[in-house]
Amino acid sequence: MLMAYSWMLPQQAWAEGINQANTAWVLTSTALVLFMTIPGLSLFYGGLVRSKNVLSVLMQCFAITCLVSLLWLVGVYSFVFTDGGSWQQFLGGGSKIFLPDMNTQNVIGDIPETVFFMFQMTFAIITPALIVGAFAERMKFSAMLWFSGLWLIVVYMPICHWIWGNGWLAAMGAKDFAGGIVIHVNAGVASLVAALVLGRRKGFPTVAMPPHNMTMVVTGAGMLWFGWFGFNGGSALKADGSAGMAIAVTHIAAAAGALTWMTIEWLRFSKPSVLGIVTGMVAGLGTITPASGFVGPIGGLVIGIVAGAVCFYATQFVKRRLKIDDSLDVFPVHGVGGCVGSILTGVFAAESFGGLGLNGVTIAEQVGVQALAVLVTAAWSALFSYVLLKLIDAFIGLRVSEDEEQQGLDIVLHEETGYHNL
Numbered sequence: 001m002l003m004a005y006s007w008m009l010p011q012q013a014w015a016e017g018i019n020q021a022n023t024a025w026v027l028t029s030t031a032l033v034l035f036m037t038i039p040g041l042s043l044f045y046g047g048l049v050r051s052k053n054v055l056s057v058l059m060q061c062f063a064i065t066c067l068v069s070l071l072w073l074v075g076v077y078s079f080v081f082t083d084g085g086s087w088q089q090f091l092g093g094g095s096k097i098f099l100p101d102m103n104t105q106n107v108i109g110d111i112p113e114t115v116f117f118m119f120q121m122t123f124a125i126i127t128p129a130l131i132v133g134a135f136a137e138r139m140k141f142s143a144m145l146w147f148s149g150l151w152l153i154v155v156y157m158p159i160c161h162w163i164w165g166n167g168w169l170a171a172m173g174a175k176d177f178a179g180g181i182v183i184h185v186n187a188g189v190a191s192l193v194a195a196l197v198l199g200r201r202k203g204f205p206t207v208a209m210p211p212h213n214m215t216m217v218v219t220g221a222g223m224l225w226f227g228w229f230g231f232n233g234g235s236a237l238k239a240d241g242s243a244g245m246a247i248a249v250t251h252i253a254a255a256a257g258a259l260t261w262m263t264i265e266w267l268r269f270s271k272p273s274v275l276g277i278v279t280g281m282v283a284g285l286g287t288i289t290p291a292s293g294f295v296g297p298i299g300g301l302v303i304g305i306v307a308g309a310v311c312f313y314a315t316q317f318v319k320r321r322l323k324i325d326d327s328l329d330v331f332p333v334h335g336v337g338g339c340v341g342s343i344l345t346g347v348f349a350a351e352s353f354g355g356l357g358l359n360g361v362t363i364a365e366q367v368g369v370q371a372l373a374v375l376v377t378a379a380w381s382a383l384f385s386y387v388l389l390k391l392i393d394a395f396i397g398l399r400v401s402e403d404e405e406q407q408g409l410d411i412v413l414h415e416e417t418g419y420h421n422l
Contacts, residue, residue, distance in 0.1 A: 019110035021239040026115050029234025033122035036227030037129050038065055044220030044282075045133050046418075048328050051212040052408025053137045054418040060141070064129045064148050071152055072121045074098065080161045081120070089168040092161050109237055119234060120164075127156055127183045133328030134191030135198050135398075138405055141413045143398045147388055151190065154384050159186055159377050173361065174373040175349060177246065178235035180290025180342045181377050188335015189378045190385040191326055192318075197389045198398055200325035202405050214274055221278035225254055228285050232292040246292040249300030250285065256301050257284020260308025276312075279333060283311035286334045287341035291348060295355045299348030303341055311337050339374050346370040 042061040046054045068076075078096035085093060096102075099117070106113035128148040135144070162169040163176050176182055201209070211217055232250045236243035261280025266272040287307030288300055295303070314332035318324050326332070346366035349355035358366050392398060399405075404412040411417060 017107045017110055018112060019238075022109075022237065023111045023115055025239035025243065026111050026119050026234055026237055029230030030115065030119045030122055032227045032230025033119070033126065033234065034065075036224055036231060037122070037126045038062055040220050040223030040227050041126065041129055042220065043216050044224060044278075045136065045328055047213040047216030047218075047220060048133075048211045049136050050209060050408070051419055052410055052417075054212065054216075054410065055414055055416055056141070056409035057132060057136055058418075059414060060132045060144055061129050063141075063145060064132070065125050067145060067149055068125045068128065068152055069121060071149060072117075072124055076124065076152060076157050077117055077120065079157055080165045081116075082165075084161075088166070089171070090162070091158055091167075092165050111237060116237070119237075123179060123183060123231075124152060124156060124160070127179075127187050128152055130183070130187040130330055130334055131191045131194060133330040134194045134326045136327040137409065138198060138201050138399050140397060140400055141409075142396055143392050146392050146396070147194075150388050150392075151385065154388060155190065155381050156182075156186065159380060162376075163373065169373050169376065172372070173359070173366070173369050175294055175345050175366070175370065176290045176342065176373070177293035177345075178232045178289045180286070180338045180345070181373050184286045184289060184334040184338025185342065185374055185377050186338075186381045188331045188333075188338055189381040191330035192324070192335060193382050193385040194389060195324050195326040195331070197386065197393070200323075201327065202402055204325045205319070205323050211275065218274060218278055221281060225281060225285065228254070228289075232289060236293060242293055245296070249295055249297060249303075250288055250292050252297055252300040253284040253288035253304030253307065254281045255284070256304025257281055257287065257308040257311075260284075260305050261312050264309060264312050279315075279329065280308045280312070283307045283333050283337050287311070287337035287344075290338065290342045291345040293356075294345055294349035295353070296348075298354045299344075303344050303348065306340060306344065307337050310340050339378075342370050342374050343367060 038061060042058050045061065046057045049057055075094065075097045078094055079092045082092040082095050084091050102113060104112065108116040128151055160182050161167045163174055163182055228250055229247045233243045233247040236246055258277045258281035261283065262272045262277040265276040284304040284307045288303050291299060291303060311333050314336040315329050318326060318332045347353065347363055349358055349366065350363050351357050389398060400409065400412060
């Protein structure tokens with residue numbers, strides 16, 4: 001039926017080697033993943049902070065989207081996904097800086113390279129945006145821009161190449177279908193370091209700092225769940241059964257994580273909270289991400305349940321026992337969830353647990369590779385996040401003053417307010 005209308009389509013759509021179904025699915029997934037950051041993550045984080053800081057969070061996510069997009073064009077894409085020659089194990093090459101030879105005929109697999117370029121860009125965008133939740137309500141806007149841009153180059157770029165650019169971790173057999181290591185472990189560890197380097201917000205932990213707009217939080221959470229289908233399903237780069245399975249296990253894990261977190265909270269505090277169920281959902285999504293293309297429904301269910309429980313107790317431990325002010329719980333949800341999901345990928349990818357197989361290695365061997373990838377990523381992210389934060393602090397300062405923090409970042413940094421009646 002489509003061929004009957006082929007005269008209406010641009011000629012390049014029929015270029016040899018381009019699969020239209022796969023292209024359409026990755027195009028859709030690209031939009032879904034961008035939707036996760038703006039507006040999904042923006043609203044989720046914006047609702048969680050106090051009303052005097054809501055615009056600052058929205059602004060940070062929006063500005064990161066713009067900044068990372070241009071850095072991706074300038075050279076980050078090239079150094080992640082091209083052949084680095086003698087440096088290939090550690091970093092790609094510069095042949096795609098500013099995309100000099102990009103055209104409508106270039107393909108990656110059987111989709112246009114422009115589509116692959118854009119899809120991977122949306123992953124690069126959301127990773128530093130996740131870190132915003134750790135330093136919300138107290139970092140200077142200028143410091144945030146410098147940190148996000150430099151972090152993308154120094155931390156995200158090499159780690160992404162090691163795993164997705166056929167670097168040394170990929171050669172060892174590390175499995176990370178959609179970013180459990182590259183994104184969640186990476187951003188989660190950086191968030192913990194940022195929270196420690198910046199220090200606590202004024203009043204934490206004795207002053208209550210509840211979310212100012214739970215309606216906004218739930219709206220953003222729903223957008224994240226919706227967009228995550230492109231995040232995980234799109235990473236198959238095909239419109240086939242692997243994409244369908246990735247979406248299925250993603251949904252199962254999200255639901256299991258949400259209900260597990262809700263149940264634990266209900267038993268412990270006598271009432272289930274809206275904040276708890278949506279946070280459990282995010283934990284389930286982040287934890288299933290590395291495994292989503294390798295496991296079956298049972299794996300998705302178990303990983304979701306484990307995510308809800310482990311991330312709940314990790315959040316309680318970081319906030320209540322350690323009293324670390326990771327403002328919006330990025331490390332205990334994304335960092336811990338990414339670690340757990342990446343390790344469990346080595347277990348539930350096995351055919352004996354309904355997975356797609358381990359390519360001739362044992363569960364113990366795959367778990368060992370997964371653990372190494374997690375440890376290396378965590379170490380690299382922690383070290384260079386710390387160095388970047390200290391350098392930025394030395395040159396321009398990281399934090400606003402106590403008086404500015406008390407007044408709120410919306411007025412102090414942007415001369416605007418989210419709500420004119422407040």
